Amino acid sequence: MIVGFIGLGTMGGPMAQNVMKKGHSLVVYDVVPASVQKLVAAGAKAATTPRDVAAQAEIVITMLPDAPDVERVALGPDGVVAGLKPGSLYVDMSTIDPATTRKVGAAVKAKGAAMVDSPVGKTADAAVAGTLTLMVGGDAADIARARPVLDCMGTDFFHCGELGTGQTMKLLNNLLAQTIGTANVETLVSGVKAGITLDTMLSVLKTTMAWNQQLAVAMTKRSLVGDFKPGFMVKLAHKDCRLALQMVDALGVRSPVTHATLKALDDGMNGGIANDDVGAMLKLREEEAGVKVRLAT
Ligand code: NAD
Numbered sequence: 701m702i703v704g705f706i707g708l709g710t711m712g713g714p715m716a717q718n719v720m721k722k723g724h725s726l727v728v729y730d731v732v733p734a735s736v737q738k739l740v741a742a743g744a745k746a747a748t749t750p751r752d753v754a755a756q757a758e759i760v761i762t763m764l765p766d767a768p769d770v771e772r773v774a775l776g777p778d779g780v781v782a783g784l785k786p787g788s789l790y791v792d793m794s795t796i797d798p799a800t801t802r803k804v805g806a807a808v809k810a811k812g813a814a815m816v817d818s819p820v821g822k823t824a825d826a827a828v829a830g831t832l833t834l835m836v837g838g839d840a841a842d843i844a845r846a847r848p849v850l851d852c853m854g855t856d857f858f859h860c861g862e863l864g865t866g867q868t869m870k871l872l873n874n875l876l877a878q879t880i881g882t883a884n885v886e887t888l889v890s891g892v893k894a895g896i897t898l899d900t901m902l903s904v905l906k907t908t909m910a911w912n913q914q915l916a917v918a919m920t921k922r923s924l925v926g927d928f929k930p931g932f933m934v935k936l937a938h939k940d941c942r943l944a945l946q947m948v949d950a951l952g953v954r955s956p957v958t959h960a961t962l963k964a965l966d967d968g969m970n971g972g973i974a975n976d977d978v979g980a981m982l983k984l985r986e987e988e989a990g991v992k993v994r995l996a997t
Contacts, residue, residue: 702727703849704757705938706773706780707734707794710930711820714828715793715853719761720853721766727756750776751841754783759849760790766939767796774804786812791846793853795819795874797943798864801837804970805863814842815863818850819870823918824931835873835919837866871944879961881914882981886964888993889985898924898993902952905912923979924995931977934968 701724705716708730716739720726726744729752730736736746747753749984750773753824754760760780764770770792774780780790781804790808792801792815821833832854836843843859850857860869887910891901905911922931948955964981973980986992 701725701758701759701849704747704753704760704780705739705744705763706730706753706761707763707765707769708732708739709765710736710824710932711764711827712793713738714768714824715761715820715832716744718827718830719849719852724849724852725839729753734808749778749783750774750780751778754780754788754790754884754917755785756964758785758788760784760788761849762790762792762794764792764794765936766794767800767943769889770794770796770804771800778804781807781811784808784811784813788813789842789845790815791818791850792816793818793820795870795940795943797871797947798837798867801864814845816842816846817863817866818846819866820854820894821856821870821873821954827853834858835866835869836862837861837868838863843884868947871940871947872909874940875944875948875958875961877914877964878941878978879958880912881918882961882964882980883921884912884915885982885985886921889982889989889991892991892993893989911973917991919982920995923982924993925997926994928973928980928983930975931979933963933975934978934980935974937978938962938969939966 703719705725707727708716720743727747727886728739728744729747729750740746761923762773764773801817808815816837816838818834826832830853833856834850834854837858860866945962968981971984
């Protein structure tokens with residue numbers, strides 16, 4: 701297929717590479733020319749605008765930071781919708797709110813095309829390996845058409861329901877993951893400050909109900925060995941929790957614990973680490989507490 705790919709950052713860059721490696725032709729666009737050049741060097745064709753991408757492709761993918769970016773790229777004067785051909789497919793893989801997805805979906809439908817949302821789970825490493833989790837919303841027939849391209853990027857595929865439900869699932873996933881990560885940081889910093897070694901804490905926690913994937917995988921590989929390069933930036937984690945809590949509040953579900961997670965991330969946004977990996981929340985709390993929580997390397 702001829703695949704259009706817009707948004708070639710930490711995630712979109714390697715995802716686009718994987719689509720091309722599996723034999724599809726790629727037309728790409730990003731506001732950062734160096735990101736476009738990397739894909740062009742690997743065999744992709746550069747387009748001049750999102751509209752130009754859509755005019756050349758059978759399926760258009762976006763992987764952008766936030767909901768206003770998706771609105772601008774999809775609905776702007778030189779946007780994807782302006783260039784979509786009738787019968788073509790638009791797949792947004794960014795993490796945004798389901799209401800924006802449905803708004804864009806209505807504009808796509810009015811052009812005689814179809815939209816699917818497929819935000820992704822796991823990490824930048826999984827984007828490189830092509831092993832992402834895909835949380836997909838839309839009509840089954842449209843999803844079946846998108847599947848050969850989606851399968852180039854992910855291995856764990858879940859059809860969550862109608863358009864927008866992929867985003868609903870993704871926001872809930874990230875709210876929970878971030879809440880667990882925040883609790884891990886506060887617990888480990890408190891433990892070291894109270895005089896218990898990190899080794900002792902991890903050995904004990906491994907045997908109890910407190911053990912979790914964030915501790916077992918993400919923190920052990922990254923923050924606990926002092927690696928705070930993004931990865932998944934604090935500002936993106938903050939955006940996800942903010943959008944998730946807007947949704948939870950609109951549902952009328954009282955959620956004091958997850959609201960506290962967003963407050964913790966506010967500290968990161970105001971503490972000079974917005975562009976660091978979200979694991980840098982550990983560094984912030986360490987500095988406040990005057991301790992270091994590190995695995996022996
Ligand atoms: P990123 O900031 O590294 O990449 C975003 C890309 O979009 C950049 O290359 C940027 O130049 C481009 N862009 C921004 N505005 C644009 C516009 N108007 N037109 C064209 N290009 C534009 O972010 P990322 O880490 O790749 O994340 C992308 C999405 O995936 C986010 O919604 C994020 O929440 C989600 N996500 C990220 C991770 C992760 O580990 N990084 C994991 C799962 C999901």
